Amino acid sequence: MEAVDIKKGLAGVVVDYTAVSKVNPDTNSLLYRGYPVQELAAKCSFEEVAYLLWNGELPTAEQLAEFTARERAGRPLDPVAKQVIDTLPTTAHPMDVCRTAASVLGARHELAEDASPQANMKKAIDLWAAMPSVVAYDQRRRRGQDVVEPRDDLGYSANFLWMTFGEEPVDEVVEAFNVSMILYAEHSFNASTFTARVVTSTLSDLHSAVTAAISALKGPLHGGANEAVMHTFDEIGIRSEESLEEAAARARAWMEGALAQKKKVMGFGHRVYKHGDSRVPTMKAALDKMIAHYGRPELLGLYNGLEQAMDEAKGIKPNLDYPAGPTYHLMGFDTPMFTPLFVASRITGWTAHIMEQLASNALIRPLSEYNGMDERHLP
Numbered sequence: 001m002e003a004v005d006i007k008k009g010l011a012g013v014v015v016d017y018t019a020v021s022k023v024n025p026d027t028n029s030l031l032y033r034g035y036p037v038q039e040l041a042a043k044c045s046f047e048e049v050a051y052l053l054w055n056g057e058l059p060t061a062e063q064l065a066e067f068t069a070r071e072r073a074g075r076p077l078d079p080v081a082k083q084v085i086d087t088l089p090t091t092a093h094p095m096d097v098c099r100t101a102a103s104v105l106g107a108r109h110e111l112a113e114d115a116s117p118q119a120n121m122k123k124a125i126d127l128w129a130a131m132p133s134v135v136a137y138d139q140r141r142r143r144g145q146d147v148v149e150p151r152d153d154l155g156y157s158a159n160f161l162w163m164t165f166g167e168e169p170v171d172e173v174v175e176a177f178n179v180s181m182i183l184y185a186e187h188s189f190n191a192s193t194f195t196a197r198v199v200t201s202t203l204s205d206l207h208s209a210v211t212a213a214i215s216a217l218k219g220p221l222h223g224g225a226n227e228a229v230m231h232t233f234d235e236i237g238i239r240s241e242e243s244l245e246e247a248a249a250r251a252r253a254w255m256e257g258a259l260a261q262k263k264k265v266m267g268f269g270h271r272v273y274k275h276g277d278s279r280v281p282t283m284k285a286a287l288d289k290m291i292a293h294y295g296r297p298e299l300l301g302l303y304n305g306l307e308q309a310m311d312e313a314k315g316i317k318p319n320l321d322y323p324a325g326p327t328y329h330l331m332g333f334d335t336p337m338f339t340p341l342f343v344a345s346r347i348t349g350w351t352a353h354i355m356e357q358l359a360s361n362a363l364i365r366p367l368s369e370y371n372g373m374d375e376r377h378l379p
């Protein structure tokens with residue numbers, strides 16, 4: 001039998017072109033439509049970046065005004081989506097709620113079966129505008145709290161925090177949240193985006209593709225890692241009375257133990273980046289600001305201890321989920337809500353890819369090499 005070169009996990013396989021983003025592991029860079037993500041995070045609102053991902057160019061002032069008006073109009077929680085969410089047990093993972101909401105919003109969309117570029121752009125903007133109220137309400141209902149209506153006078157990030165906590169957020173927190181949304185927005189052919197493209201390649205609809213992408217994002221080897229990072233911090237123990245050095249020493253010892261047991265530690269490693277994730281320095285700077293803002297140096301101790309011990313033992317660097325997890329924790333999000341926050345952001349990248357896939361579609365259907373029973377027959 002001829003040896004077949006199996007590309008397990010499609011590692012290293014280039015399957016198509018994309019003009020949405022460029023991940024370069026050699027130079028540790030990430031470009032959205034040609035712009036370095038660090039520059040976008042420093043100078044743009046998430047709304048501008050969403051527009052860029054969908055349209056290929058940053059908006060003019062007039063385009064941005066029209067675009068943000070559309071986003072604000074789409075914010076209120078859909079009443080049927082709310083009814084459905086209310087039937088779901090609070091034991092259901094928030095990612096299941098997100099996935100269900102995306103599906104319900106698809107079934108209710110007036111352009112559900114219209115796959116024209118105009119309809120898909122409208123569906124993408126509508127879903128992006130609607131998801132924060134789903135995520136915010138889900139955290140609130142789990143705490144026995146009511147819906148907080150969106151505010152038209154706040155930008156996307158400030159309004160998201162407002163709808164979640166019912167308090168007007170301070171600028172520093174809004175900025176850190178905005179940075180996280182921009183960094184999470186897009187990352188070429190990652191597992192969830194590829195899932196969206198596979199579904200789209202069958203000429204299924206946009207909401208179906210996003211619903212499948214949410215399912216792929218849930219796993220801890222992908223988006224679920226931001227939540228898993230916080231579980232690691234909790235397992236080590238967050239002790240507010242501890243100094244940075246004491247916390248770092250306990251974290252180092254925990255990591256040494258975990259690696260001795262050959263555990264995979266979530267928030268570290270990446271399929272593409274082998275010398276560090278291009279987004280981590282920017283997200284870590286936002287985390288540092290939040291640690292200073294909330295006065296929680298022990299979290300920095302845990303962060304540093306784990307990172308250093310992993311680097312020394314295996315040379316494996318943190319990925320974006322590592323600084324994002326504790327940042328969301330400091331902001332007041334419950335740990336299971338972290339991956340839904342990733343969803344709210346990544347809807348932009350997923351839908352940009354869905355539209356790109358459709359513009360030059362080919363059914364995605366790879367081959368497999370059979371290694372089961374030889375042909376046999378019933379008696």
Ligand SMILES: CC(=O)SCCNC(=O)CCNC(=O)[C@H](O)C(C)(C)COP(=O)(O)OP(=O)(O)OC[C@H]1O[C@@H](n2cnc3c(N)ncnc32)[C@H](O)[C@@H]1OP(=O)(O)O
Nearest residue numbers: 220221222223225263264265266267268269270271319320
């Ligand atoms: C936004 C995102 O989705 S970023 C990714 C988020 N995911 C995580 O943080 C989950 C933890 N990380 C991992 O599981 C992996 O690094 C992945 C899945 C992200 C990438 O993995 P791959 O490219 O398939 O590499 P693979 O899993 O084969 O790892 C290569 C080696 O590094 C080790 N390794 C990789 N990541 C880790 C980790 N987080 N902890 C411990 N060891 C690790 C593996 O055990 C393996 O070691 P071995 O060669 O001795 O068996």
Ligand SMILES: O=C([O-])CC(=O)C(=O)O
Nearest residue numbers: 186187189190191271272
């Ligand atoms: O690219 C990947 O494989 C995972 C990732 O970092 C992302 O989706 O942001």
